[in-house]
Amino acid sequence: MGMMPKEDVEAKIDMIIDKYAGKSGVLIQLLLEIQRELNWVPREAIKRINERLGIPESEIYRVVSFYTAMSLTPRGKYLVRVCTGTACYIRGAQRVLTAAEKAIGVKAGETTDDLKFTLQTVNCLGCCALGPVVEINGKYYGLLTPKTLENIISNLRGESS
């Protein structure tokens, strides 16, 4: 979605702000919705919120950087989230993460230059019984080994974009 024309992005941001304007205590919900819609919280959004709702930019930055669900940089087409929660950690999540870093070619927290993949770690995906677990764009993969993850990544890479 990082590829959306600039005007569309701005229109979208305004539309979301409209929904929350005039209510109090909505900043987090508003930012979450922007994150959901745009896949990140762009600078323009922060500026717009500041202009229209009068919330200081520093406050908005503070919220965005506090919550792991929000991102200040664009995310790739595939958001690969490797669970490093306790249950997964005990079952070898670290090795799955290393394999993911190798297969995707970026470190956790980074996005590939072609905006195809973003690699992240998360604290728990809520299916701890199946650790190690990885979620890619809403689809969950359980009982993973480094090898199966490599295969999944190379399948995603292989498909025509």
Place this chain on the structure above:
Amino acid sequence: MKKLSSPSDLEELRNKIIARKDPKKPIVAVCVSTGCQALGAQEVLAALVEEIRKQGLEGKVGIRCTGCLGLCEGGPRIAIYPDEVFYFKVKPSDVPLLVSKTLLKGEIVSSLLYSDPVTGKTAKKLDEVPFYRYQTRLLLEMNAQIDPASIEDYIALGGYSALAKALFNMTPQQIIDEIKRSGLRGRGGGGFPTGRKWETTRNAHGEPKYVIVNCDEGDPGVFANRALMEGNPHLILEGLIIGAYAVGASEGYVYVREEYPLAVKHMQIAIEQAEKYGLLGENILGSGFSFKVKIHRGAGAFVSGESTALMNAIEGKVGEPRPKYIHTAEKGLWEKPTVLNNVETWANVPLIINKGADWFRSMGTKESPGTKIFTLSGKVKNTGLIEVPMGITIREIVYKIGGGIKGDKKFKAVHIGGPSGGVVPEQHLDTPIDFDELVRLGSMMGSGGIIVMDSDTCMVDTARYFIDFLSGESCGKCVPCREGLKQARRILEEIVAGRGKPEHIKTLLELAETMRDAALCALGQTAANPLLTTLQYFEDEYFAHIFERRCPALSCKDLLTFYIDPEKCSGCHQCYRTCPEQAIEGEQDQIHVIIQSKCNKCGQCYDVCPPEYKAVQKISGETPPPVIPQEYRWLKQPWQTAEVTQTRKAWVMSNPNTVVNLIKKANKPIIVIGHAILENAYADKKLIDHVVELAQTAAIPIIATPNVTGELIKRNCKPAAVLSLMEIGSRLVDREWLGVDGNGPHDLVIFVGLPYYMSYEIMSALKNFAKNIVTVNLDNMYNPQSTWSLPNMSTREWFNFIMSIVSKIKEVNGNVHVPRYTC
């Protein structure tokens, strides 16, 4: 739908729903909760819908998408009602059989039943599955019988009858008394008595009052609240409405973390449905009591689940805790009296109201009545959600429900309660666990996560993991927590990296004490638990790291060394290809070695080395043996490695019995020996010694090349013929040749001690031109041209192989002795 405006309306509706349901109509319940989805439940569901359409069963069979059924590891899970058939690990390809057999004919597909991993016995009933047999599933049981998006499913099971009873037959004070008498304690971790909290809020001044459901569940490693909210949202909602009535609240919030979209969705649907039915909103069931509920999506920081942080977040501020001079029950959300309870606490309320405090007290322990849901994960065989009476022992959980340790490794400890909890070691396996016992052991109920750890789990690293997690989650507002965790993390990182110092332990203890006493919120106050419990019970592991630079669990990367055992390496080259650092030297058919200075200890070579070799070794606190020099690394000559693809390759003999059987079956076996037999020695015996013993024991004549004859005679073994290899080859190929004794051709030829290229040539010729002869390559390099060949083996394995042929033949000969020929 007209709103229900009295308890009798509700009963009437319930009866209608039940009457409308055809009890015989098969219902297929498919778990579509996250765990099963991760194993492909959506694909199974799609296949099911498609198959039902194909077989024209639409309308005759119901499909119900349910929440988590508990044993997620057996997913995708399916249950079929009314026959109560439970299927595990269902694949889309199983669906046609499932439909045509079970749905159409009522027969069971036994391959889909639960089968015990140890005994292999299949289980028809759920109580035959050990995972379920020892549980008391009061809250979780309903998940299988309910479509979370259907209020009617919930009503059919008696749903909202507790609400009707509370509103019409009880006063708020009576409700509070009943909850107090039941002894229900907060399932959110601290175990605060719920009735007392409600009473405080009821008596506090300030309007409006609020009730809140805490479904933040920020502990990385648990999903019990999620499963309840996804699977049975009405149960929580009903509890919340009852609580609101009891304390006099008119507004409520359900706080759910952003990462739980399905829970949000199901709760949203439940709220809308309850409003539509008149069970929520204005004048509930005509009682005059009004109450509305909103969902608040939290953005998932661990500390946001703390009561004041959560209220801050609902107020639109950043979810950080605030000082609690006055309890939130009196001054909570927007400074108004507020009851905050955990999902599971609320879910217990309708049950207590319906069945009474005495019934509730009949389960669990005196101080902690009722059941508790735990997330069981880690190194146990059965993982998933379990609900057990309080007071159950850890042993029962790990061994009876969990089925014991995975891979039958040794149990080390369980970590209970998430980041605020602690480890409980083996000596406390038989302690009954409830709120107070866990605190006595230095842990706490916390999030209800039970993570089982085996001998491969390092306790120092476990402490480091939790401290690292908490340090990332600390909101930073108070110094003891922020700085204390940072310091503790740095020290633990030093220790696992092998740079620990003796004084570190003292510093850790001091930091722990400061955090416990001076932190603002419970995150900091309990943060040291994982540290303190591991120190208390596993001090020796800390010492091993600090004083010996050794990780007993072989888990801390920086303290590990990998090396390749030259005796075991087969030169398969797998590790070489995987190593990301080019730290491995070796070519195909060479013994491989690891260059320690380049190795980053990723362990990938350890994983890929084929199990039949297991050549890569992992050690800690020791120095690896010296690397063997280049000239001794060849397992066979480099120019012999080319292998021309042939029509048929030799079968590999991995078992000496194969050779014994071949010899037994053969009429006229013979052994061909080349000069290389003199070149191999192991443990002060030469290959020739073993081969002579084989020939003598099995009474097989030998054909030898001239240059070994002398050595054979020295060993009292006269070859039946002495010929050059070329000649041996051409005799064997010649169909007219009547063998060394002139009595008839040989049918089994065993080659040993031949140069690879010669045996390759000879056996190729025999394979193509003397199909009546079975050839055996007894040299330790796979030879595709023979009929049977040894795989590539180390000298030791090779010698052992031949020795076991000899001893097996001796065993056989012990019974019948058929002398054929003696050399």
